[in-house]
Amino acid sequence: MLLGTWNLENLYRPGGPYGPENEAAYGAKLAALAAVITELDPTLLGVQEVGDPEALKDLAGMLDDDWHLALSEHADSRGIRVGFLSRTAVTVLADTTAFPAELRPVQVDDSGVTAARAGRGFLAVEVVAAGDGPLRVAVCHLKSKLLSYPNGRFQPRDEGERGRYGAYALYRRAAEATALRALADELLDGDGQGRDVAVLGDLNDEVQAATTQILLGPPGSEIGTPGYEKDDKGDATRLWDVAPLIPPGQRYSRVNSGRRELIDHVLVSHRLVHRVTAAGTGLPGEGPPGLPSVGPDPAERRGAPGSDHAPVWVRIGG
Secondary structure (H helix, E strand, O other): OEEEEEEEEEEOOOOOOOOOOOHHHHHHHHHHHHHHHHHHOOOEEEEEEEOOHHHHHHHHHOOOOOOEEEEOOOOOOOOOEEEEEEOOOOEEEEEEEEOOOOOOOEEOOOOOOEEOEEEEEEEEEEEEEOOOEEEEEEEEEOOOOOOOEHHHEOOOOOHHHHHHHHHHHHHHHHHHHHHHHHHHHHHHOOOOOOOEEEEEEEOOOOOOOHHHHHOOOOOOOOOOOHHHHOOOHHHHOOOEEOHHHOOHHHOOOEEEOOEEEOOEEEEEOHHHHOOEEEEEEOOOOOOOOOOOEEOOOHHHHOOOOOOOOOOEEEEEOO
């Protein structure tokens, strides 16, 4: 079974303010995305930046066989949301933006406006893989590190504004990671040693970032440490980021201003992590992903074919 996540980068039908300007550009984008998914051949693929539900149907129609789709009903201000492409039928377990009850709203701009919910929904589904029983997976797209400012600006007026809006984005990403961890707790239900659970998506930060670390649960037993092969009480609720299993030269999923970053992640429960046979980015067997370098203005790639992210995947044995 291959389980993966991929940010499809502004998947809209043409004609709107964010997607391709014409049918030719739209067709080129779909063809590029479909070629990668076909070669990747996932059992279940979590996707981000689906701006138009019909566009995901168009993409699925270009793939081999019949695919099952699930999409969150909670989109952001641009209409983008998360979802799944699955080889088998999916049952939606949760579609939520809720923060834990104890978590207070966080500031989002200089005016003092606060957010009490995630900007995009977290979607959790269950699928049944042949011979492996139920698999529960949540997909997410946390608040971006690419900052936007009042009146649609992507450049700050000064460094003070840049610092403040960087902090606002971090507040939101941390709160969203906390909410996602609460959903993971529900999926694990204290039985990560017996349940197949994964959390995946665009976390918009790297492995050692505090927001990413929130998702792991109890510390200890990380891949590559002496405790990894030793069972302990934390295994029931812990999640493992498969990043250390990705070959070092491939350990990135986006290139930001020339710097390689791994901001898309797959995290798995105890029962799954010890069945991982391989993990990677891009396409298996093709080496480091060839990605464009992106800057602070996402509009610069409007209508570009393919995606500015690489898929991140894990192969799981029986």
